[in-house]
Structures are given as C-alpha cells and as structure tokens.
Amino acid sequence: MKTFTIDEAQSLLPLLESLLKRAIEGKRAAQEIESQLSELGRRIYLAGGMRVNVADVGRQRTEIEAHQETVRESIAEIDAIGVQVKDVDTGLLDFPCRVDEQVVLLCWRMGETTIEYWHTIEDGFKGRQPVDERFRRRSNSSNRPN
Template sequence: MKTFTIDEAQSLLPLLESLLKRAIDGKGAAQEVESQLAALGRRIYLAGGMRVNVEEVGRLRTEMDAHLRRVRESIAEIDSIGVQVKDVDSGLLDFPCRVEDQVVLLCWRMGETAIEHWHTIEDGFKGRQPVDERFKRRSNSNNRPN
C-alpha cells in the first residue's frame, strides 16, 4: 500500500479535485439520461405501448454508457495514484499515511481548502480528528538530507 506524507497528499489535491469533478459531473449526466430513459419507459407503459424510436433509445444508452465510463476512468485514475475514493457524491478521499508505525488515513472532502483531518482505518469519517504535529514532523523529516 502506498503511503503519503501530508505534503505529498496536499500537492495532489488540484489533480484529484479535477478528477473528482469529472466523476461527479459524469455521474450527474448519467443520472439525467437514466431519468430520460425511465420517463420514456413510463410513457410507453401508460400509452399501452407505442412506437418506440429505437435510434433515440440507442443514442441515450450510448450517451449514458459514455458518462459512466468517464466516472469509472476517473475513479480508476485516482485509485492508481494510491488514493481511496470513499464517496463520489461528496468528493470524499482518504490518503494512507504512516505515523508512528501505524497506517492512518488523511481525510479530505471536496470544498475543503487543505487536508486538515485524519482518522484510523477502523473509525472512518466519523472518527475524524485534526491533523497534529506528528504529521508535520513526518513531512519535514522527509525533506532532510540523509
């Protein structure tokens, strides 16, 4: 498992925020197309059957698949960096971090200006605590020459 210092995690935020925005936008667009398909299905049902525009349905499904592919690709790219996507809708990410021989998770949510919280793997988001000096010491110790 890749681990990050707080400085490394912080430096990734612009890229990660862009990828999250792409995933959130793609998910929203896919949900909109899904609503259009559901409405079409309701109209067909309520009309007792009607002539279906197969091309239109095919276009909508292709469009929805493209949006969902964009979501999956964005999440996969974040995952390949070593960052854990906890919730796409709120843009919640966790960064594994080693502090005092324990792996904990730096926790960031879209809209926050910096990584200012962490939690244990077991406690999750509900156990968020403010980042303290232990994280900054680790960050600074990586900058010293050997």
C-alpha cells in the same frame, strides 16, 4: 500500499479535484439520461404503448455507457495514484499515511481547501480528527536531506 506525507497528499489535491469533478459530472450526466429513459418507460406504460424513436433511445444508452466509462476511468486514475475514493458524490478521498508506526488515513472532502483531518482505518469518516503536529513533524523530517 503507498503512503503519503501530508505535503505529498496536499500537492495532489488540484489533480485529484479535477479527476473527481470529471467523475461527478459523468455520474450526474448518466443519471440524468437514465431518468429520462425511465420517464419514457413510465409514459409508454401509462399510455399502453406508443411509438418510440429506437435510434434516439439507442443513442441515449450509448451516452450513458460513455459517461459511466468516464467515471470508471477517473476513479481508476485516482486509485492508480494510491488514493482511496470513499464517496464520489461528496468527493471524499482518503490518503494512507504512516504516523507513529501505524497506517492511518488523511481525509479530504471536495470543497475543503486543505487536508485538515485524519482517521484510523477502523473508525472511518465518523472518527475524523484534526491533523496534529505528528503529521507536520513527519512531513518536515521526511523532506530533510540525509
């Protein structure tokens, strides 16, 4: 498992935010089209049947698949970097980080300007705590030449 210093994680935020936005937009677009198709199905049911432009419905299904693929690709790119996507809707990411011989997770959510929280693997988001000097010390010492 790749681990990050707080500085390394912080430097990745612009790229990760861009990938997250792409995933969120793709998910929302797919959901919007799915909602339209669901409404069409409801209208067909209530009317006891109706004429439907099959080509349009097929095109919409293809669009849904394309949007879903964008979401999958974006999440895969984030995962390939070594960052964990915890919640696409809120843009919640965790960065494995080694502190005091233990792996913990630096925690960042879309809209936060910097990484200011961490939690243990067991505690999850509910156990978020402010980043303390241990993280900054590790970051500074890992940047010193040997």
